[in-house]
Amino acid sequence: MQQMPIRSPSFKELASFISYRLHRNVQTDVPLIQQWTDKPISSVCLTLEPINFDLHTPRASAYFLHRIWGREYTYKNFGIIGSHSGFDQELTTNYNIELATQLGASVVTPVFRMPEQSKLIGMFCLLDTPVPVEHFYEKVKNIFQCDMEVFEINNKQTVSKVAVMFAFNDLEVRRAKEEGVDVYITGQTRPLGRKEAEKLEVALIAVGHRNSELWGLRQLAVEIKNRFPEITVDVLDQVQQCSEKTQ
DSSP states (O other): OOOOOOHHHOHHHHHHHHHHHHSOOOOSSSSSEOOOOSSOOOEEEEEEOOOOOTTTSOSSSSSEESSSOOOOOOOOEEEEEOOOOHHHHHSSSSSSSSHHHTTEEEEEEEEOOOTTSSSSSEEEEEEEEEHHHHHHHHHHHHHHHSSSSEESOOOOOOOOOOEEESOOOOHHHHHHTTTSSEEEEEEEEOOOHHHHHHHHEEEEOOOHHHHHHHHHHHHHHHHHHHTTTTEEEEOOOTTTEEEEEEE
């Protein structure tokens, strides 16, 4: 039997997949399509900031950018997809179901900004099995693949409930405490919130905002590869000047 040739996805198919993944819980974002291409997609490069496309070799047939900043692009031989709010919502320290799963939680409660209750800013995660504190910290480090700041304020030996939050301030720390949270995970901490956490004995983990975004790029790369196994997906970290390819 003759084997059917593998068909590369179209740019429209790739964009539709990313739009569905990132825009389920947001109302506004940057335009998804930053630059159209009619060419089939054989490779995708995901990066946080715009790069010098003239120097990026081999050139990908499509790029995903997190920070767009209103630029206009004039290249005609590849497509560009952008998402800022949707990416922050779905794939950083926010209401992030995939991250909750990796942390070991299947019971997740969304957290909305107070008082209007109109915007998701995180989640409370009840771990399926309580985890020793040291093991939990190591798990978080392995998930985000980075060094992190740990403010080990309380004396609890196990972690049962976790807050994963895009926002960090004294109000949200108090709310987490009222919900029985043992550890509060965020990108970056601030002095007022840290003072409140120390007062209420809520342990903090700050993974770094950029590190949380890089986790999101890696996760999106895995999902794109699972959906379109015939293409190459490349995650580019410009700060470290390295890339991680999923062939």
